[in-house]
Amino acid sequence: MTLPGPLQGAIAAWLERNGQGGRRAGSDALTATYRAGGSSAAVDLAAYLVARLPATYAAVARVLAETRARRPDLAPESLLDAGSGPGTASWAAVEAWPGLSRVTFLDTAPVFLKLAASLATAGPRPLASAGAVAGSIEAPPGGLGADLVVAAYALAELPLPRAAAAAAMLWAASRSLLVIVEPGTPQGFARIRAAREVLLGQGAVPVAPCTHALACPIAGDDWCHFSVRLARSRAHMHAKGARVPFEDERFAYLVLAREGAPSGLARVIAPPLHAKAGSSFKLCGSGGIEARHVARRDGAAYKLARKLDWGSLFGASATAEDEA
Numbered sequence: 001m002t003l004p005g006p007l008q009g010a011i012a013a014w015l016e017r018n019g020q021g022g023r024r025a026g027s028d029a030l031t032a033t034y035r036a037g038g039s040s041a042a043v044d045l046a047a048y049l050v051a052r053l054p055a056t057y058a059a060v061a062r063v064l065a066e067t068r069a070r071r072p073d074l075a076p077e078s079l080l081d082a083g084s085g086p087g088t089a090s091w092a093a094v095e096a097w098p099g100l101s102r103v104t105f106l107d108t109a110p111v112f113l114k115l116a117a118s119l120a121t122a123g124p125r126p127l128a129s130a131g132a133v134a135g136s137i138e139a140p141p142g143g144l145g146a147d148l149v150v151a152a153y154a155l156a157e158l159p160l161p162r163a164a165a166a167a168a169m170l171w172a173a174s175r176s177l178l179v180i181v182e183p184g185t186p187q188g189f190a191r192i193r194a195a196r197e198v199l200l201g202q203g204a205v206p207v208a209p210c211t212h213a214l215a216c217p218i219a220g221d222d223w224c225h226f227s228v229r230l231a232r233s234r235a236h237m238h239a240k241g242a243r244v245p246f247e248d249e250r251f252a253y254l255v256l257a258r259e260g261a262p263s264g265l266a267r268v269i270a271p272p273l274h275a276k277a278g279s280s281f282k283l284c285g286s287g288g289i290e291a292r293h294v295a296r297r298d299g300a301a302y303k304l305a306r307k308l309d310w311g312s313l314f315g316a317s318a319t320a321e322d323e324a
């Protein structure tokens with residue numbers, strides 16, 4: 001997963017203009033802030049662009065690709081990027097749905113809104129003409145309703161008891177789809193689970209990762225999360241003092257729709273074990289959490305199972321799709 005060329009160019013130009021290419025110290029402080037559950041209030045923008053945006057973009061792009069695959073019938077025309085930061089999710093959304101024609105950035109931080117608007121001038125038309133609104137996801141200003149509402153790494157900035165109420169506000173603003181992406185940590189998953197419980201109670205239909213609308217079966221100190229690998233640019237490697245040209249971003253997510261039905265299949269919710277004797281999976285489906293083994297001697301089923309990865313759907317139609 002890499003950033004779109006125009007976004008890379010816009011970031012490089014912004015860093016150049018602001019004389020802040022490659023900021024090791026800022027990046028270290030940023031990582032420490034988010035790991036400690038801190039907010040973006042005093043974040044170093046250059047460090048965010050270099051060290052965090054590539055990862056949040058990769059996670060959102062992966063989630064939107066899954067959303068499109070699950071719901072090819074939906075083609076949103078308007079987007080509310082809630083807690084937009086530099087507009088990361090909007091860039092991923094216009095890639096996923098080139099038919100999007102209206103984009104609005106919503107954020108409490110004017111510096112982030114200004115940054116989002118500046119980067120967006122290098123993007124396709126709906127980005128270049130995006131609206132920027134200063135306000136909170138906890139009480140979005142009226143008139144911001146959109147077909148697609150995306151909140152990426154935004155609920156993380158609220159205390160857990162307020163996250164589900166904010167998700168309900170965002171659901172009210174969504175005419176078709178609500179996408180929530182959070183860090184793949186127990187705290188990130190706790191926000192996802194709280195939002196899921198409240199919004200299913202309001203009639204929302206799970207699109208992904210959940211394949212059913214039953215109570216979440218994840219128990220104890222386990223948490224549902226996924227992983228996406230992203231390429232690191234030279235500046236990214238320098239900023240993080242990294243030796244390998246990639247990193248794995250762990251994320252938790254939830255996609256809800258106003259209409260339709262859950263897939264009824266099962267999802268692979270941990271890295272599968274592909275061994276000589278067969279493939280083993282941890283699945284979540286309407287039967288709860290289940291361990292499943294597909295033996296090598298199972299022939300065609302094994303051939304399909306070998307192709308499944310962490311996050312894939314497990315089931316007849318999913319395996320056929322993965323083979324395509």
Ligand SMILES: C[S@@+](CC[C@H](N)C(=O)[O-])C[C@H]1O[C@@H](n2cnc3c(N)ncnc32)[C@H](O)[C@@H]1O
Nearest residue numbers: 040056083084085088107108109136137152157
């Ligand atoms: C970690 S950044 C994520 C930015 C972007 N969505 C991304 O994925 O890269 C969190 C953003 O949420 C914003 N934010 C924090 N609390 C907010 C609130 N109550 N309402 C709206 N935005 C908020 C911050 O200003 C910041 O821009």
